[in-house]
Amino acid sequence: MIEAVGLTKRYGAKTAVHNLTFQVRPGMVTGFLGPNGSGKSTTMRMILGLDVPTAGRVTIGGRPYRELPNAPRQVGALIDAKAVHGGRSAYHHLLSLAQLSGIPARRVDEVLGVVGLQDVAKRRSKGFSLGMGQRLGIAAALLGDPQVLLFDEPVNGLDPEGILWVRNLMKRLAAEGRTVFVSSHLMSEMALTADHLIVIGRGQLLADMSVEDFIAANSAGFARVRTPDGEPEGREKLTSALVEAGGQVLPEPDGALRVTGLALPRISDLAHAADIRLWELSPHQASLEEAYMRMTQAAVDYRSTQDARAGFQQPAPGYAMPGAPVPPGWGGPGGYPVLPGEQPNPYAQQPPAPPQQAPRQPAPGQQAQPPAPQDRAAAAPPPPPVAAPPSGEAPPAPAAAPAPAAPEGAAAPADLTKRDSEDAR
Numbered sequence: 001m002i003e004a005v006g007l008t009k010r011y012g013a014k015t016a017v018h019n020l021t022f023q024v025r026p027g028m029v030t031g032f033l034g035p036n037g038s039g040k041s042t043t044m045r046m047i048l049g050l051d052v053p054t055a056g057r058v059t060i061g062g063r064p065y066r067e068l069p070n071a072p073r074q075v076g077a078l079i080d081a082k083a084v085h086g087g088r089s090a091y092h093h094l095l096s097l098a099q100l101s102g103i104p105a106r107r108v109d110e111v112l113g114v115v116g117l118q119d120v121a122k123r124r125s126k127g128f129s130l131g132m133g134q135r136l137g138i139a140a141a142l143l144g145d146p147q148v149l150l151f152d153e154p155v156n157g158l159d160p161e162g163i164l165w166v167r168n169l170m171k172r173l174a175a176e177g178r179t180v181f182v183s184s185h186l187m188s189e190m191a192l193t194a195d196h197l198i199v200i201g202r203g204q205l206l207a208d209m210s211v212e213d214f215i216a217a218n219s220a221g222f223a224r225v226r227t228p229d230g231e232p233e234g235r236e237k238l239t240s241a242l243v244e245a246g247g248q249v250l251p252e253p254d255g256a257l258r259v260t261g262l263a264l265p266r267i268s269d270l271a272h273a274a275d276i277r278l279w280e281l282s283p284h285q286a287s288l289e290e291a292y293m294r295m296t297q298a299a300v301d302y303r304s305t306q307d308a309r310a311g312f313q314q315p316a317p318g319y320a321m322p323g324a325p326v327p328p329g330w331g332g333p334g335g336y337p338v339l340p341g342e343q344p345n346p347y348a349q350q351p352p353a354p355p356q357q358a359p360r361q362p363a364p365g366q367q368a369q370p371p372a373p374q375d376r377a378a379a380a381p382p383p384p385p386v387a388a389p390p391s392g393e394a395p396p397a398p399a400a401a402p403a404p405a406a407p408e409g410a411a412a413p414a415d416l417t418k419r420d421s422e423d424a425r
């Protein structure tokens with residue numbers, strides 16, 4: 001099991017990860033989701049001991065990665081598929097990793113077979129396609145036959161057959177009782193692969209729950225209702241009855257009605273009472289992609305100027321409103337809660353409160369709302385000084401998880417209330 005507690009990483013003035021607490025359990029695929037720049041890779045690097053947390057800790061089986069005996073045999077990772085010596089063949093790349101970790105050479109042939117690169121094993125990896133490089137990275141992760149596996153965007157560049165193969169591989173590894181932690185931007189793929197989700201936005205936990213719960217909590221279910229074609233008066237009569245009963249009704253392109261706010265039995269009863277025949281009455285749930293988009297709206301850092309949503313930070317509907325329900329496992333309303341006794345996330349942007357607004361008191365059983373920006377500025381303690389990174393903070397990469405060393409930021413106390421408009425890299 002991977003366990004993070006209060007995990008925080010700052011790069012100079014940039015807070016990449018803020019106070020993350022979660023567990024990644026064995027026997028299931030846990031998807032790790034978040035918009036670009038939300039801190040997924042940083043979190044994975046900290047799990048692997050490639051970056052040192054500014055605060056908090058993360059352990060694998062109860063120990064930090066660097067304290068694991070024979071770590072490459074316990075933990076395998078694909079972090080950066082391009083981090084290979086291009087002049088080496090796939091075979092020799094894996095052989096050198098195996099030799100560094102005391103893994104028998106025969107395992108190289110085994111994993112080359114598992115990832116389907118056996119026929120190109122002697123070719124230099126610099127001639128590999130993106131997909132072949134991904135497969136080589138996955139082979140490296142599997143080399144030590146580890147119980148814990150981390151994959152950062154494993155399906156990047158893979159064709160549909162490759163994506164299917166990765167999906168089945170992840171599921172198989174989890175079914176063998178391993179801990180599988182995988183990040184991806186492909187929601188449709190995650191919906192098919194993951195059992196559990198950890199979602200972050202701007203470095204902070206937004207959700208930690210099963211895929212089903214995530215979709216249920218972040219999407220408004222609706223009913224599709226269809227009256228017989230060629231009977232428009234029935235459709236109109238039903239629309240009136242549904243609206244009168246408090247439902248919201250929208251026409252679908254195929255002539256059906258999309259109804260929210262009324263349960264299916266109630267819709268059926270209303271149709272029956274109005275003497276309207278139905279050709280269809282079916283429940284619908286949003287896709288993971290819709291639910292994800294809804295939740296992470298407010299946490300998107302990079303948006304095209306041509307996107308209608310550019311220029312404003314729209315919180316997930318229903319959850320940023322004072323008094324709105326907070327689904328179990330949620331980080332909190334609007335995605336940026338300040339729990340009692342907790343430091344506010346200096347990185348998170350809060351929706352501005354109207355002037356003169358009295359401080360909100362959390363209702364019983366509800367989480368506290370973040371204070372208005374002007375209140376925060378007055379009430380929040382000055383940001384703690386950012387400690388100078390110990391020299392050589394980013395230690396050498398584990399054999400199965402090569403990644404570039406992370407340059408660290410300035411040692412001076414940082415103004416953490418500033419938000420970089422550009423990626424610090």
Ligand SMILES: Nc1ncnc2c1ncn2[C@@H]1O[C@H](COP(=O)(O)OP(=O)(O)OP(=O)(O)O)[C@@H](O)[C@H]1O
Nearest residue numbers: 011016036037038039040041042406407423424425
């Ligand atoms: N070594 C570094 N130095 C300075 N800033 C960094 C460093 N590494 C990451 N960051 C910043 O931290 C934030 C989180 O980056 P990270 O790569 O972890 O996000 P991500 O969720 O993996 O993004 P993506 O989905 O685009 O890969 C970004 O704003 C990034 O610019």
